[in-house]
Amino acid sequence: MNARTSALDAPVFGVDVQSGDVRGSSPSFALVVLDPTDGPEGEARIDRDVVTFRKLRRLVERDEPAAIATDNVYELAEDKDDLIGFLRWLPDETTLVQVTGAERPESLSRVAHRHGVPYGKQPMEEAEAAARLAVRRVGQAVRAFGDTTRVKISRGRSTGSGGWSQDRYTRRIHGSVRRRTREVESALDDAGLTHEREVTEKYGGFANAVFTVEATPGEIPVSTGRSGDTRVEVERERRDGIEFEPLVERRDHVVVGVDPGTTTAAAVVSLDGEVLERYSSRTADTGDVVEWLVEQGRPLLVAADVTPMPETVEQFRRSFDAAGWTPDSDLPVDEKLHRTRETSYENDHERDAVAAALFAFDDHEDQFARVTRKTPPGLDRGEVIAQVLAEETSVEVVVDDLTDDPEEPEESTEHEPRELTEEEREIRRLRERVERLGGHVDELEETVATQEAELEEYETELSEARREERRQARERREVDRLEREKDRLRHERDEARERAEAAEAKLERLKSLWRLDHSDVDRVAGDRDLVPVKPVEQFTTDAVEAADERYGLARDDVVYLRDASGAGRSTAERLADAEPRLVVRTGNLSEAADEVLFEREVPVAPADAVDLTEVDDLAVADETAVEAAVADWRERAAERRRDERTEMVDRLISEHRADRDGNEADS
Numbered sequence: 118m119n120a121r122t123s124a125l126d127a128p129v130f131g132v133d134v135q136s137g138d139v140r141g142s143s144p145s146f147a148l149v150v151l152d153p154t155d156g157p158e159g160e161a162r163i164d165r166d167v168v169t170f171r172k173l174r175r176l177v178e179r180d181e182p183a184a185i186a187t188d189n190v191y192e193l194a195e196d197k198d199d200l201i202g203f204l205r206w207l208p209d210e211t212t213l214v215q216v217t218g219a220e221r222p223e224s225l226s227r228v229a230h231r232h233g234v235p236y237g238k239q240p241m242e243e244a245e246a247a248a249r250l251a252v253r254r255v256g257q258a259v260r261a262f263g264d265t266t267r268v269k270i271s272r273g274r275s276t277g278s279g280g281w282s283q284d285r286y287t288r289r290i291h292g293s294v295r296r297r298t299r300e301v302e303s304a305l306d307d308a309g310l311t312h313e314r315e316v317t318e319k320y321g322g323f324a325n326a327v328f329t330v331e332a333t334p335g336e337i338p339v340s341t342g343r344s345g346d347t348r349v350e351v352e353r354e355r356r357d358g359i360e361f362e363p364l365v366e367r368r369d370h371v372v373v374g375v376d377p378g379t380t381t382a383a384a385v386v387s388l389d390g391e392v393l394e395r396y397s398s399r400t401a402d403t404g405d406v407v408e409w410l411v412e413q414g415r416p417l418l419v420a421a422d423v424t425p426m427p428e429t430v431e432q433f434r435r436s437f438d439a440a441g442w443t444p445d446s447d448l449p450v451d452e453k454l455h456r457t458r459e460t461s462y463e464n465d466h467e468r469d470a471v472a473a474a475l476f477a478f479d480d481h482e483d484q485f486a487r488v489t490r491k492t493p494p495g496l497d498r499g500e501v502i503a504q505v506l507a508e509e510t511s512v513e514v515v516v517d518d519l520t521d522d523p524e525e526p527e528e529s530t531e532h533e534p535r536e537l538t539e540e541e542r543e544i545r546r547l548r549e550r551v552e553r554l555g556g557h558v559d560e561l562e563e564t565v566a567t568q569e570a571e572l573e574e575y576e577t578e579l580s581e582a583r584r585e586e587r588r589q590a591r592e593r594r595e596v597d598r599l600e601r602e603k604d605r606l607r608h609e610r611d612e613a614r615e616r617a618e619a620a621e622a623k624l625e626r627l628k629s630l631w632r633l634d635h636s637d638v639d640r641v642a643g644d645r646d647l648v649p650v651k652p653v654e655q656f657t658t659d660a661v662e663a664a665d666e667r668y669g670l671a672r673d674d675v676v677y678l679r680d681a682s683g684a685g686r687s688t689a690e691r692l693a694d695a696e697p698r699l700v701v702r703t704g705n706l707s708e709a710a711d712e713v714l715f716e717r718e719v720p721v722a723p724a725d726a727v728d729l730t731e732v733d734d735l736a737v738a739d740e741t742a743v744e745a746a747v748a749d750w751r752e753r754a755a756e757r758r759r760d761e762r763t764e765m766v767d768r769l770i771s772e773h774r775a776d777r778d779g780n781e782a783d784s
Contacts, residue, residue, distance in 0.1 A: 127183040127210070128152040130176075131248025133240040134192045135167050146173055147240035150182075151248045165241055177211060186214045186251035188225040188243060190259050197359060204261040205353070209335035212364075216247045216256035219361035228255065231500060233438060233507055253438075254411065257361035262353035266334050268305075268312075270298050271325040273348040288321030293346035295322035301349070304338045305330060329354075370499030371414035372481075373439075374474030375421060377429035381406055382466035385413045386474040388485055388499060392460050395467045403429070407436050417503035420477035422448045422469045440506035442477035481506075488512050622666060648743055650701065650729060650736035652677040653692075656684035656710065661691050670695040675743060677729065677736050678702045681710075689713035699747055701727055701738070715754065722746035 129151045137144035150164040168176065177185065187193060190213060194200035204213060217223050229236035229246045232255055236246045250256055272290050298316065305312050305328065312330040316323050330337055334351050341351045369387065376382040382397035383406055394413050398405070410416060410433070419434040420442040421427060426434070434441045453472035460475075462468045478485075488505055491512040492498045504515045651668045654660045656678045664670060674697045681702035689710040692700065700714065700721045714721055726746045727738040 128180055129248050129251050130180075130182045130185045131244040131246070131251070132173065132185060132187045132193065133244040133247065135240045139170070139192060140195050143169065145169055147244040148173060148176070149241065149245040149248045150180075151245075151252055163245070165245070167241075174206070177208065181208045181210055183210070184212045184214045184251045186216050186247040186256065188215070188217045188222075188247055190215050200259075200359060201261045201355075204259065204359075209333045213259040214247075214251045214256045214364065215259055215361065216250040219257045233504065251364075254364040256364055258364055260360045260362055261356055261358075263356055264331065264333060265354040266330045266332055266337055267350075267352050267354060268301060268328040268330060268337065268339060269325060269350045269352075270294055270301060270323075270327075271348050271350070273343045273346050287319075290346045291319045291322030291324060293322070294325065297344075297347040297349070298323055298326040301326075301328065301339050308336070308338050310337065369414055370417045370503055372418045372420065372474050372478050373410060373416040373433070373437075374470040374472065374477065375406075375419060375430045375433055376466045376469040376473065377427050378466065380464070380466045381429075382464070382470040383410060384467065384470040384474045385410070386471075386478050388478075388502065390475070390478050390482065392471055392475070395462055395471060397464060397467050397470075403432060403436075407433065410437070415499065415503070417499065417506055418442055418477055418481065420473040422453065422473040422476070438507065439503075442473075442480060444476060448472060448476065492516065622669075646740040647737040648675055648740050650675045650677045650738050652679055652731075652736055655680045656682065656688060656692075656702075656706075658688045658691055661688065665695070670697070672696040673698040675699045675701060675727075675738060677724065678704075680704055681706050683707065684710040686710070686713050690717075693717035693719050699727070699743055699750075701729060701746075715757070718754070720747045720750035720754075722750060 131149040131151065133147045135145040135147045145167055146169075148166050148168050150162075150166075152162040152164075185193075185207075190200060193213075194203050207213060215222065217225055217228055225243055225246060226236050228234075228250060232250060232253060234246050234249045234253070236242065272294055274290060298314075302312075302314065310330050310332050312328045314326060314328050316326040318324070334340075334353060337351060339349055339351065342349055371393065372386045372388070374384045374386070380397055380399045381401055382395070384395050385393045387393055396406070396409055401409075416433075416437040416439045418441075419430060419437065419439045421430045422444065424443040424446060426441055426443045431441070448469075453468060456475050457468050457471050460471050462471055484505070485502060488502050489498050492501045493516060496516065501512065501515050504510075505512055508515070651664060651670065651674055653664045653676060661670070664676075670676065670692075672695070674695065676692065676695070676697045676699070678700060681704040684707055686709045689706075690713055693714060697719060700719055701724050702721060703724050706714070706721065711721070726749070727742040729736055729738050
C-alpha cells in the first residue's frame with residue numbers, strides 16, 4: 118500500500134464495464150471519481166462519466182489517482198500478461214484495488230452491504246460502490262512488481278563489424294557507457310538511494326552496467342531514454358506472478374475517544390472495555406490522527422467528553438461513518454480521574470480521551486453484550502454492532518441482512534480467464550499479427566525518427582559550428598582591434614616616457630641653473646650684474662649635442678667653448694642654429710668655423726674679454742662685459758664687411774683693367 122492510498126490525499130477512481138468487453142473492440146467503462154480533498158466539509162467531490170479505455174488511461178496519467186478500484190481486475194485486462202502490462206503502465210503513486218477480495222472474492226453487493234456502502238446493479242452504481250469501498254480502505258491491492266528497480270545503462274549504437282577506425286569507435290562507445298554509468302551512480306548517491314552495481318567491462322570502458330535500486334521508478338533521479346552513444350532503461354523488478362495485499366490489516370472494531378484542541382489526543386478501547394492505545398500530539402493534523410486510528414482498528418463509536426460534540430470530533434466521526442456519543446453534560450474532572458484510575462496516560466488530554474471512550478463503552482456495554490449473545494457464530498460481532506449503532510435497528514434485521522445475499526442470481530467472481538472460443542482465438546491470432554506488424558511499423562518509425570533525430574543533431578552541430586565560426590571571427594576582429602589599441606597605447610606610453618625624460622632633463626637643467634643661486638655665485642658676483650654662461654667642452658658636434666641635452670642651448674644664450682679649435686662647418690652650423698647671444702672662446706676658431714659664425718652673425722669674443730668666472734659646472738660673466746664684447750664684435754664685423762667690399766671692388770677694377778688692356782693689344 119503506497120502512502121497516498123493510506124493518507125487519501127488524491128482522487129480515487131471507481132471503474133466498472135459499461136458496455137462491451139475488454140477482449141472485444143471499443144469497450145466503454147463507467148467511471149466515478151471521488152476526491153476527498155475537494156468536496157464539502159466532511160464529504161468527497163463526486164464526478165461521473167462514461168469513458169473509453171483510451172480516455173480512462175489519459176485521465177489516470179493526468180490525475181495520478183491514489184487508487185483505481187474495481188470489483189474484478191480482469192474487467193481491465195484480457196489475461197494475466199495483459200494485467201501485468203497494465204500494472205507496469207500505472208503511475209508509481211497509483212494502486213489497482215480489487216475491493217471484493219483476493220483470488221476468491223465475494224460479491225460486490227455483499228461487501229458493499231457489509232460496509233454500509235450504497236449499492237445498485239447499474240455499472241455507474243457499482244463503480245461508485247467500488248470507489249467508496251476503496252476510500253474506506255476495503256479491498257486488496259493488486260501487485261506484480263516489487264519496490265526494487267533495475268537501471269540498465271547500455272550501448273546506444275552498434276559497434277559495427279569492422280573498419281579502419283573500428284577500434285577507436287568501439288572504445289569511444291564503451292567510454293561513453295562508463296561515463297554515463299558514473300553519472301547515474303553519482304545521481305543515485307546524491308539522492309541517498311541504496312543500490313548495487315554490476316558492470317560488464319569491455320575494451321575502452323563498459324559494455325553495460327546494471328544498478329539494482331531499493332526504490333520505485335518515481336523516486337529514481339534518472340529516466341528511460343537514449344542520448345548519443347548510450348541508452349538508459351528503468352524497469353521495476355517483477356514478482357513471481359500476481360499478488361494481492363490488503364489495503365489495511367483487518368482489525369477488530371473499537372470505540373474511540375477524542376479530545377481536540379491545541380494538543381489533539383485520542384484513545385482506543387476494545388468492545389470488551391480494555392484500553393488498547395493512547396495518542397497525543399501538538400503538531401499532528403486531522404489526516405495524521407485518522408491514519409493512526411486506521412492502524413489501531415475500525416472505529417464504530419466515536420466519543421467526546423463534552424456536549425455538544427466539538428466539530429473536530431464530528432469530522433473524525435464522519436470520516437469513519439461511525440456512531441457518535443456525548444455525555445448528558447460535560448464530564449467533571451473528578452469523575453474522569455476516577456474512571457481512568459487504572460489506566461496510565463502522559464497528559465490531561467490523553468486522560469480526557471481515555472475517559473470519553475470508557476464512558477461511551479459503559480453507556481453501550483449492555484447493548485454490546487446483547488448483540489454478542491444474538492450474533493450467530495459465523496458472523497463478525499463487531500460488524501453487527503457497527504450496523505446496529507449506525508442504522509439504529511434491531512440485531513435480528515442486521516443479522517438477516519448479513520446472512521442473505523440481496524443479489525440474484527449470484528454474480529460471477531471467478532478471476533481466472535475464461536476459455537476462449539475458436540472465433541476468439543482466431544481474433545487473438547489476428548490481433549497478435551496486427552500487433553507484430555504494428556511493432557514492425559513502430560520499429561521502422563523509430564528508425565526514421567532516429568535518423569531524423571541524427572539529421573537534426575547534425576544540423577544542430579552545423580549551426581553550432583557556424584555560430585562558433587562567427588564567434589571566433591568576432592573574437593579575431595576584437596583581438597585585432599585590441600592589438601591596434603595596444604600599439605596605440607604603447608606609442609602613447611613611449612611618447613609619455615620621452616616627455617618624462619625630457620622633463621627630467623629639463624629638471625636637471627633647472628637644478629643646474631639653480632646652482633647659480635649658490636653662495637659662491639653671490640660671493641663671485643659682488644655688486645656686478647652676472648649672466649649665466651653654458652660651457653661646451655670642445656667645439657665638436659658631440660660636445661655641442663651633449664651640452665644641449667644637459668643645459669638646453671636656446672636663443673640669446675652665452676656659450677663658452679673651452680676648446681674652440683678643430684671645428685668644421687657642420688659643427689659651426691649646429692651651434693649657429695641655437696642662435697646664441699655670444700660665443701665665448703678659449704683658443705682660435707678654424708677658418709671654416711669662423712666664416713660660418715660670421716655669416717650667421719653669431720658674435721664671438723675671447724674669454725678674457727668678458728671677465729668669465731666658472732662656478733661648479735657652470736660659468737658666469739659680467740653683463741656689461743658681455744654687452745661690450747657683443748658691441749665690439751659688431752664694430753669689427755662692420756669693418757670686416759667694409760674691407761671685404763673694398764677688396765671686392767679693387768678686384769673687380771683690376772679684372773676690368775686687365776680685360777681692357779687685353780682688348781687693346783689685340784687690336
